[in-house]
Structures are given as C-alpha cells and as structure tokens.
Amino acid sequence: MNIIENISGKTVAVTGADGFIGSHLSELLVQSGARVRALVYYNSWNELGWLGDAQQSLVDQMELVNGDIRDTELIRKFVKGCDYVFHLSSLIAIPYSYEAPRSYIDTNVMGAINVLQACRDSDSLTRLVHVSTSEVYGTAQQVPISESHPLVGQSPYSASKIAADKMAESFYLSFGLPVVTARPFNTFGPRQTARAVIPTIASQLAAGASKLTLGALHPTRDFNYATDTAAGMLALGLCPAAAGKVVNIGSGEEWSIGETAKILCELSGREVEIQTDDNRIRPENSEVFRLLADNCLIHELTGWKSRVSFRDGLSNTLEWIQRNKHLFNPERYSK
Template sequence: MLSLLKWCKTMTETISGKKVFVTGADGFIGSHLVEQLVASGANVRALVYYNSWNEKGWLRDVAKETLDDVELFTGDVRDAERMRQGVTGCDYVFHLSSLIAIPYSYDAPRSYVDTNVTGALNVLQACRESDALTRLVHVSTSEVYGTAQQVPISEDHPLVGQSPYSASKIAADKMAESFYLSFGLPVVTARPFNTFGPRQTARAVIPTIASQLLAGRETLNLGALTPTRDFNFALDTADGMLALALCKEAEGQVVNIGSGEEWSIAQTVEMLCEIVGRKVEIVTDEVRIRPEKSEVNRLLADTLKMQRLTGWKSRVPFYEGLSKTVEWVERNLHYFDVDRYAK
C-alpha cells in the first residue's frame, strides 16, 4: 500500500475508518480491491452474488484474517431495494458488478442490459438517495472505445458499441454521467484497460495461455494474435480506483486506468512460453474469433489525466505481472478446464 499512501499525502481525504460498499466484490478485480481497502483501514461491505451454495466467489482466495474484517453482503445488482440497503450508511461506493465476457454477449444481450445497465441505475439511484455518500466510483471498461481511432486513447475518444457488452457499458457510463449532470451525484467513472493477474479466469487470454501451457498441452487454442492490448496488473488497477475515490477533482470525470504500454497477443504468448519454459504450436480456435466488425484491434491508454488528477501510475512491469500470474495459475490449475473454453 505504499504507492497509495504516497498519493494520499497530496489529498485531503482518507479511506481509513470509512464505510465502503463494493459491488462485484466476489469477482476478479473486486476481490483485489477488497484486499486493498482492508489494508487501507476501510470498513468494507462486500456484495457477493447470492447463490444457494453460499459461495463467496474469488473472496475465497483472500486471506482469512483479511476476510474476517469484511462484511459479506449477499444480493444482486438487479435488485434496487437490495442496493439501497447495501449503500446505506456508506461513505464510498465502488460499483464493479457487471457481466463481462464479450462472446456471451453475442448470445445473451438482454442479460447484459439487465445487469450492466439496470444494475448501474440501481446503484446510482441508491447513491442519490444516500445522505452519507462522499463519492461513487463507477467502473467502466476500455472496450467502450472500440478499435482505436487515435493512439494513445484519451478519454474524449469516440465511444463505439462494437459488441453488446461494450454497448451495455456505454449505456451505464452515460447513465452515471447523467446523474452527475442532472443531480450533482459525486460520481467518477474509472475506465480500466485490460486488467490481468491472479484470480482471472480462462475467459481472458492470459490465464487461457498460462493454463494450457502448465497443463502440458502440445497446442495452444487461441483467437486472433495481432490485436494489441494495454495490460495492467490487478493490484495497480485496484490502486487506481482507490486513488480516484479519494480525488474530489475527479467528480464528473471519466478517467482511464492503464499502463500506457501495448503488447500484442503474439508477444504475450512468447513471454508466457518463456516464463513456463515451453514452446508449443498455436491453433486458431474459431470460438475465440470475434465477428469481423466486432474485433477491437488496438487498445492503448492515454494516462495523462489520471496522473494529473491523482499522481497514480502503473508500477508492476508486464513481464513481472505475467510471472506472478503464472505462479498463481500453477497453484490453482484445478480451477481451469483447458479442454473447454468458458464464454
């Protein structure tokens, strides 16, 4: 947490001792954010998607001594009343709950509207009705930019709905914007680029590659190799969200969170092969190929606004982050079914 403490020295706010509500806390990025919040002294209420198995999602991977300090709050962002209950009494809200897999959005677009748009509306409305709220961090995605029309991609880049997923996130972002302009809601939209790291599933390309290599597969089943992405390690992304939460000047703003570097999928494969110590054949998996007009070919973040507002910048080098991810995947290979691609 040294990096966050450095940023906080230039800010008047602190998260320590504050009540914080995190939606999507049981997800990949959300679980890392919960850890960072607890380490910063926050009192965390973590939304966990209700299920009859009482599963905590990726919060099960969080150390017990950390989780003991977290209030687990079961529910669903599509339930407006439950979101009011979750937001009640909280100083800060981080809204991460979302359906995120792009391929499944081609099959079930209504599900994305219900969760990503209506869910965001429920959180926004709950925050508007709160008398305790200091700031809401609404979490977007770089996918809303579509294929880059200018590089690096700044926050004023046109928004393009190249998939039902990205269209649903654009709608949610615009809803957040409307609540700031119409009602003065203290909301900031954090727009992270491609986050990776421990706890990411095979829905994403890096754990897909790592799990197949570690499982001893002789071939890699992948989609397009030429697209480039701005990969940012999960702890850096979580720190960026925290920095924005503590920045009053960010209210009403859309702010990119990224590394400012881009790597092709082919380059990523090469580095992962080096880390694992294996060379394998690459086979095109048609399931992973997006429709031609839906493929986002290049994503590279302009992070100047983020640095100006908060002083934040990505700190974990890509190769180091890949190595940490491989270590985690190797310890948890039982989570991965390398013979089946999960949308």
C-alpha cells in the same frame, strides 16, 4: 496532483467484491483501514467467489452481503450509510454478450441505475466510483486513447457499459452526484478466469499442452496488473477533483496477444506451437484490434502509475495458475 482524502475508518461498499478485480480492491481497502461492505452475488451454496481465494484475515474483517445488483431495494439497503461506493458488478464476457444481450442490459444498465439512485438518495455519500471499461472505445481510432475518444458499441457488452456510463454522467450533470467513472483497460493477474486471454494461455501451458489454441494473435491490448487497477480505482475514489470525470486506468504500454503468448512460453520454459481456433475469433466488425491508454489524466489527478511490470505480472499470474490448475479446464473454451 490534487488533495487526496483518507479512507481509514470510512465505510465503503463494493459491488462485485466476489469478482476478479473486486476481490483485489476489497483486500486493498481493508489494508487501507476501511470498513468494507462486500456484495457477493447470491448463490444457494454460499460460495464467496474470489473472496474465497483472498487473504482470510482480510475477508474476516469484511461485512459480507449476499445479493443481486438487479434488486433495487436490496441495493438501496446495501449502500445506506456508506461514505464511498465502488460499483464493479457486471456481466463482462464479450462472447457471452453475443448470446445474451438482454442479460447485459438487466445487469450492467439496470444494475448501475440501482446503484446511482441509491447513492443519490443517500445522505452519507462522499463519492461513487462507477467502473467502466476500455471496450467502450472500440478499436482505437487514434492512439493513445484519451477519455475524449469516440464511444463505439462494438459488442453488446460495450454498448451496455456505454449506457451505464452515460447514466452516471447524467446523474452528475442533473443531480450533482459525486460520481467518477473509472475506465480500466485490460486487467490481468491471479483470480482471472480463462474467459480472458492471459489465463487461457497460462492454463494451457500449466496443463502441459503441446500446442496453444488461441483466437486472433495480432490484436494489441494495454494490460494492467490487478493490484495496479485496484489502486487506480481507490486513488480516483479519494480524489475530490475526479468527481464528474471519466478517467482511464491503463499502463500506457501495448502488447499483442502473440507477444504475450511468447513471453508466457519463455516464463514457463516451454516452446510450443500456436494454433488458431476459429471458434475463438470474434465477428470481424466486432473485433477490437488495438487498445492503448492515454493515462495522463489519472496521473495528473492522483499521481497514480502502474507499479508491476508486464513481465513480473505475467510471472505472478503463471505461478498462481500453476498452483490452481484444478480450477481450469484448458480443453474447454470459456465464454
């Protein structure tokens, strides 16, 4: 394990702070003593996204900046004077990437270049954590998936994240930018919307559905609880030896969608039939059948490990969705 820096008193910029993982990360950073500058995707009704669900006393300590990751000058100003930058803003839904691939290039690739260039021009930066995704591996060709696994553009989303990751690599190799690429596997927990499978199942159960309507049941995923993913990102940000590396963040456990649905049914005390909806099945060559992380590198570098068990994480998520039923419309398929 390597020397870990201290974030207390440091100025830290988080893009995508208004999102699912970004809101958990921003809370963790404030709790760790950082001065957090949070990018909130501009909207004219002044909504804070998931920061609206975060602990108010922590949000009150953040500097909230409205903006768009595609705006070069705004991002340059946003990053200026920061010691650490965590870049999470992205379009992340795979089904929507089939319909709007160009938007994914604009946001995920051009947005990443804006952050990289702003960090390169900064004279205060200690480290940039660029956030990737396990989707860049495509279906596992060998398991567990280590960081040297081939990259496969199995969806426009995956292809856009590969491009952004390669730009980050090039800024490290060409300019010595201290950037680490954090590659989380599937993350779940409170504040995730129903475009992801666990909230899809949990929100149908919370609404009292007599049948669960889902896509493919046999694909497997390495699910990691949101606070664990956030802690992995922070650990990588604070580890000097991680600079220039790509590092997986995953639990190292594999669960099929069918098994996940069964546990959620058990936890909710309900027995329901599962029916497959063809609209939710991905095109055959685009479906990722298996994802399981090799998490040795992050453990070796930082000592990080998942803390929340899959079952406990599902139970917390179900409870949060039950409390926030009004935010979900299980009748409608979210892309």
